[in-house]
Amino acid sequence: MRPLIDVNNLSYSKEKLIYYSQTTIYAWLLAAIGLFIFAIYSLTNKNTFIVFFLLLPIILFLVYKALKLLKKVNEVxxxxxxxxxxxxxxxxxxxxxxxxxxxxxxxxxxxxxxxxxxxxxxxxxxxxxxxxxxxxxxxxxxxxxxxxxxxxxxxxxxx
Structure with a gap:
């Protein structure tokens, strides 16, 4: 029986390169956009004006985290x-x-x-x-x- 992991498999690359995941970066950005839309919507309601100011630091953190990873996306x-x-x-x-x-x-x-x-x-x-x-x-x-x-x-x- 042939082993599951074949060290002689020539189709397996000579080198494994690992990068930051683009999916993670886009998830951070998507979450920030979603919260931003909700924050803008909360501005239309006079009772929930405070929600905008509570969500703003969270949105800024998500954007900062995504942009920080985006700069490193092509670095091995x-x-x-x-x-x-x-x-x-x-x-x-x-x-x-x-x-x-x-x-x-x-x-x-x-x-x-x-x-x-x-x-x-x-x-x-x-x-x-x-x-x-x-x-x-x-x-x-x-x-x-x-x-x-x-x-x-x-x-x-x-x-």
């Missing part, structure tokens, strides 16, 4: 390949200096958050990143980590 957040993992513009950490790379899900009542976690041996540092704002999901990232780790082992004749 993670580069994962057979040589190692690179976070943003930092130096690439080779696979022989990384251990216990994984995607972990933390549950908070009915909701959950996926985290990308790996341990850098030297300088003894745990890296943990929230996947919610990135353009990958837990299963896709897990497969990429497995494939690139195994490619590293194969290229360096490590068992």
């Amino acid at each position: 957040q993670f580069r994962i390949n057979s040589k190692g993992i690179q976070y943003k513009n930092e130096e690439l950490v080779p696979w022989n200096n990384i251990e216990n790379e994984r995607v972990d899900t933390k549950f908070y009542g009915r909701s959950s958050t996926d985290f990308f976690i790996y341990y850098i041996i030297k300088p003894s540092q745990v890296m943990q990143f929230d996947l919610n704002e990135l353009n990958t999901d837990a299963s896709e990232l897990s497969i990429a980590l497995t494939i690139h780790r195994n490619r590293f082992k194969k290229e360096n004749n490590i068992q």
